[in-house]
Amino acid sequence: MEEIKSKDEIPTPGFLDRIRLYVKISEVSEVARRYFVMNAFDGAMTMLGVVIGSFSVGIKDPRLILSVSISASLAMGVSGFVGAFITERAERVKRVKELERAMLTNLNGSIIYKASLFATFLSAVVDGGSPALVSLVSSIPFILAIFGLIDMLSSYIGSIVIVLTILMLLGVYLGKISRENSLKYGVIMLISGIIVSLFSSIIGKI
Amino acid sequence: MFIASYSKKHDVRHNVYIQRMVIDVLKPREVDIIEFSKALGSVDGINEVTTSVTEVDVKTETVKVTVKGSNIDFNIVMKVIEGYGAVIRSIDEVSVSK
Numbered sequence: 001m002e003e004i005k006s007k008d009e010i011p012t013p014g015f016l017d018r019i020r021l022y023v024k025i026s027e028v029s030e031v032a033r034r035y036f037v038m039n040a041f042d043g044a045m046t047m048l049g050v051v052i053g054s055f056s057v058g059i060k061d062p063r064l065i066l067s068v069s070i071s072a073s074l075a076m077g078v079s080g081f082v083g084a085f086i087t088e089r090a091e092r093v094k095r096v097k098e099l100e101r102a103m104l105t106n107l108n109g110s111i112i113y114k115a116s117l118f119a120t121f122l123s124a125v126v127d128g129g130s131p132a133l134v135s136l137v138s139s140i141p142f143i144l145a146i147f148g149l150i151d152m153l154s155s156y157i158g159s160i161v162i163v164l165t166i167l168m169l170l171g172v173y174l175g176k177i178s179r180e181n182s183l184k185y186g187v188i189m190l191i192s193g194i195i196v197s198l199f200s201s202i203i204g205k206i
Numbered sequence: 207m208f209i210a211s212y213s214k215k216h217d218v219r220h221n222v223y224i225q226r227m228v229i230d231v232l233k234p235r236e237v238d239i240i241e242f243s244k245a246l247g248s249v250d251g252i253n254e255v256t257t258s259v260t261e262v263d264v265k266t267e268t269v270k271v272t273v274k275g276s277n278i279d280f281n282i283v284m285k286v287i288e289g290y291g292a293v294i295r296s297i298d299e300v301s302v303s304k
Contacts (some may be wrong), residue, residue, distance in 0.1 A: 010285050011248040025236045099234050102265040103293055110291035112234055 019118070025111060026119035031088070033177065035127040037170055039080050041189070043131025044170070046072055047138045048163045048193055049200050055156045056204025062145035062155060069142070073135035081128030088123040092116035138162045160197070167193040221304055224278040228299035229271045233292030235262075239269060245286050251277040268295070 013021065023029055047069060054065050096116050100107050107113050141158030144150045150158065171189030175182030233242065239257045247255040252275035261268035273283060287294055 010282055010289070011245065011250075013245075021241060024238075024241075027236075099265055099291070102263070103232055103234065103291075105291075105293045107234075107291045109289075111289055112236060112291035115236075 021111065022115040022118040023122075025115040026092070028119035028122050031119070031123055032126045035080075035084060035123055036130045037174060039076070039127050040130040040134045040166065040170055043073065043076055043134035044138065044163050044166045044193070045196055046076065046131070047135045048160065048196050051138070051156060051159045051163070052197050052200035053204050056201045060152055062142040062152060066139055066142045066146065069135050069139040073132040073139075076135065077128040077132030079128075080131055081124045084127030085120060085124035088120045092120055134163075134166055138166065164190060164193050222302045223276065223304070224280060224300060224302050225276065226272070226274045226299070226301035227278060227280070227283070227297060229273070229283070229287075229297050230260075230295040231269050231271050231287055231292050232266055232295050233269060233287075233290060235265055235267050237290045237292065239267075242269075242290055242292070243271075245290065246271065246273060246283065249279070249282050249286060251275045251279055252283075270298075 012018075050065065050068055050072060054068070059065060093116070096107055096113060099112065138159050140162070141150065141155035144158075145152055145155035167189040168186040171186035172182040174189075175185035178185075239259065243255045243257045246252060246257075252273050254272075254274040256272040258270050259267055260270050271287075284294060
């Protein structure tokens with residue numbers, strides 16, 4: 001028979017299993033999905049505003065638009081990360097404290113505590129990452145224009161097409177989540193993008 | 207002298223092994239009993255785990271955990287249970303054998 005084991009023999013699940021467990025326990029996937037769509041939408045709209053505004057005032061230098069969009073994506077990324085981190089942390093700490101009260105125990109170091117930390121980080125990364133990613137992707141045509149691969153007009157059109165496509169895809173994704181008509185959601189998102197485009201171009205003309 | 211030789215001969219930790227325990231556990235509802243039971247089942251010396259829910263509350267659940275094995279180390283069982291944010295309320299049954 002074996003001897004009494006030391007405490008290092010507590011079985012610990014592998015990295016991926018642990019992540020899966022944290023996601024399940026903290027129910028973060030729903031929150032992260034919401035953050036992702038909301039902020040990707042924000043990022044796309046901001047980029048649409050920047051691109052159409054620049055087009056209507058006749059900016060011809062792709063570097064200018066690129067630097068504006070990179071700064072905007074950085075700002076949205078940082079604000080999203082910090083904002084979501086603080087908000088989510090407060091909510092999660094509250095939940096853990098309520099549970100501690102219900103169980104009359106300290107949950108520090110338990111899987112519940114670790115899962116809530118993980119959920120906080122994941123939400124913050126998604127919240128900051130999604131707008132930054134969307135605005136960086138939609139500024140790819142301007143990078144191509146800097147290298148002289150496409151002309152300025154094509155880069156404007158390319159960027160607008162990318163943004164509108166992203167909006168449409170976000171709508172389709174939401175439609176898939178709610179198991180309703182994906183196209184309907186896609187079109188609603190697209191229309192909101194077109195409204196922003198119209199307003200931006202009108203403001204640019206004033 | 208007699209006591210020393212007796213305790214050496216009958217060293218509890220080396221001769222007697224826990225083979226079955228019934229533990230009353232309070233756990234958060236977020237932790238589902240499948241994960242919880244699997245974690246306990248993967249501890250060395252445990253061959254079988256049966257978990258049944260006896261009481262459900264808003265945030266917590268009381269479960270009766272029956273662990274069977276050749277050599278159950280209660281300290282590790284306790285650490286695994288605590289690791290899942292659960293607490294042992296009582297140990298209701300223990301079977302030991304040589």
